[in-house]
Amino acid sequence: MIINGTQIEETFAEAFGMSATRIIITAIDAKWARIAGETMTGFATSVIGCGVEAGIETELHPTQTPDGRHGVSVLLFAMSGKALAKQLETRVGQCVLTCPTTAVFSGMQGEKQIPLGKNLRYFGDGYQISKQIGEKRYWRVPVMDGEFLCEESVARTSAVGGGNFLVLANHQQQALTACEKAIAEMGKLPNVIMPFPGGIVRSGSKVGSKYKSLMASTNDAYCPTLRGLVNSNLDNDIGGVMEIVINGLTEADVRQATRIGITAVCEVGAAGGIKRISAGNYGGKLGQFHFHLREVMA
Amino acid sequence: MSMPSLKLRAVLNHRLDMSPFTPEFVADKSADEIARTPIWLGNRQVDTGELFEIRDNASESLLIQSESDKLDMIGAAMKHGSILVEGNAGAYLGRSMTGGEIRINGNAGLAAGCAMRAGSLVIEGDAGDFLGGALTGERQGMRGGRISVQGNCGDRVGDLMRRGTILIGGNAGDFCASRMVAGTIIVLGQCGRHTASGMRRGSLITAGKPTSLPATFNRNGIHSLSFLTLLRQQIASQTGFSGLSEIANEVERWVGDLSCDGRGEILILQS
Known part of the structure; x- marks a missing residue:
């Protein structure tokens, strides 16, 4: 041919079977949403050395995000659900929680769930607030620029x-x-x-x-x-x-x-x-x- | 599935226990069977047919038509399905319900939605005291679901409330959110005296500053809270609450009640 x-x-x-998830990161503007997305998907090229393969799927207009702010959707792939959960928690905790003005939401639906804010909430040292809105649970974690809003869990899929x-x-x-x-x-x-x-x-x-x-x-x-x-x-x-x-x-x-x-x-x-x-x-x-x-x- | 309608025939002198009539109970029963169902009127039992005119209703909702405020425990412990009340309801409307929807176009009495665990309760008129409260002797009130009241409410809204959402389009009485454990109460009107007294956790969101706050609440400042966007989107579609969509995220925040756990909050919307 x-x-x-x-x-x-x-x-x-x-190609191989992997476990994947999608999260949505929002921020005060497109610049900071992208910074958060790029930071959490840095050093995520290959599972061989990085534990996870991740990247920004697309940038999102405020009309496409849960909280009406600019955002990015991020896809993460790992060799198992357990590895995915560990990497997700580490990366959101170190790269998104720390990034000014951000919030994190689940980007996909499904039965198999992995923790998102469920463990990160403990950063709030007891001052974190749970908020059930509709069928979803969110955590409001007090941080120095206000509150870090984070959905409790996110679905994963093969x-x-x-x-x-x-x-x-x-x-x-x-x-x-x-x-x-x-x-x-x-x-x-x-x-x-x-x-x-x-x-x-x-x-x-x-x-x-x-x-x-x-x-x-x-x-x-x-x-x-x-x-x-x-x-x-x-x-x-x-x-x-x-x-x-x-x-x-x-x-x-x-x-x-x-x-x-x-x-x-x-x-x-x-x-x-x-x-x-x-x-x-x-x-x-x-x-x-x-x-x-x-x-x-x- | 066609559900029956129950139309009250006469004025009641005593309170009537309507708890047998949940959608799951009447679903597979004929009008005759329903008419023979015994119900408590005061301290005696009577056949339902003595008090109600029972008809097939071309609707998926169990229809109860009554101008009396003595029909207690409508939809108590219902699990699924739908009840429509044309008129008023007595006390304990939707008590301990775990699913489904109750809609009433009149007023509800005391303790509507108390000990509710899930589902939806919509009251187009006013509601009495202890809306979403606890059963007597229990330590937790409403534990899930959503109550929406388009009119005003009595005292002690959400007393001991543990989870779920209460929306009030009008005013709330005294001791609103008293002893609240967690959950969300939104009052678009005014709250009365001693608001959030004994509040441990949870959020009371109100459009007007309460008449009085306990001395054990501290002012936390003006904040813009992003979770309010999600909350607003969730409830703005409710009839009577569409105005919420135009309100900004900026709130004056008070924290307390410091005499107990002190992790509750009163958020006063800044228009």
Whole structure:
């Protein structure tokens, strides 16, 4: 399959089942809502080292938030509900509770609940106030700028993490430009995040390492500087490879994001130096979700 | 599902215990069966058919039509369904109800919604003393649900209230929110004397400064509280309370009652 001169490789991305949640952070204005969202989703690129993968899903207009202020919705993905709950509590406690003017709300409904304000309320040292409004319980925690308002719990759901595709270009800059275009389009989609810096990964990994202490190491088959040294997957004209990793609430969300992303990259096409689209997998034995690139783009 | 209507035939000289007639009780009964149901009138039992005209009502609500204020315990302990009262109700309207909705277009007597745990009680007229209060001897009053009164209320609204929301469109009498344990009371009119006396926790939100506050309340200052946005959205859709949507979050806050737990609050809306 060739789209606009770019070859779509006959391969598939292998993704995993994860546990996910969505919270809504509001603040006095869009700037502070975004600061809170960015802070709590910092150091959240990969579960391998960060415990959680998180990102801002979208910015919210005051008409879209529970308390009528500017906000952001944040998606968090972890390998288990327990890990998700721990990371959520830590990150909201350290990054949102501390951020001026913020409030936090549940962003999804569901039967499985994890604590949000349920434990954070103890920061109030006994002066916290519970408020039941409708079917939901909120906590009002006294802080130095007034009150931190926090919903008691948030739903979690099963989700899909680790969808991906690789962009192989003549030069590093060409790969980056194409990936930036893809992220711009994918960022408009609901229910997905691309957790790596700017949505783009330059250090794709393989499972295992020559060093026993490492679970993962550089994806040598796609490193241009290792061509001729290892069993490389790169043609001689490939000078830069970048990866976009996609986490979504459902398989369909990841599939759609993959399609939108690859389409955007292919619009740059061979004329822009994009030679090939590939994907990362582990032979299909580790992840239960397989996104065959040619099927996705068909 | 079609529910019956019960129309009071005569003027009552004694109080009448209406507690048997919950939606779940009448749902699978014929008019004859309902007519044969014994009810307490004062200290004697009579058949319901002696006092009420019973008809099929093309509605999903159990309809009770009465101008008497002696029909006590309407909807007591009801779990689900709907009761519509055309006229007035006596004491203990919706006592200990755990679900469903009661709507009355007249006035309610003493202790409406007392010991209520869930559900909705809408009173379009006035309500008597001890609205949302406790059963005699119990240490906690209303424990959930929502009471909405479009008119005025008597004394001791929300006495010992533990959870839930009480909305009052008019004025509240003396000792409003007395001994309140937790929950939310909103009074769009004026509260009487000794407001929130013995209040431990919970919120009393009022549009007008109470006539008098206990000396054991301290002024906390003017604040803008974001939870009020959520509360306002929740109740502004209620008939008679739409005006709340135009009120800002700014409140004058008083904290107390410092003679007991002292973690309650009176929020006076700043128009």
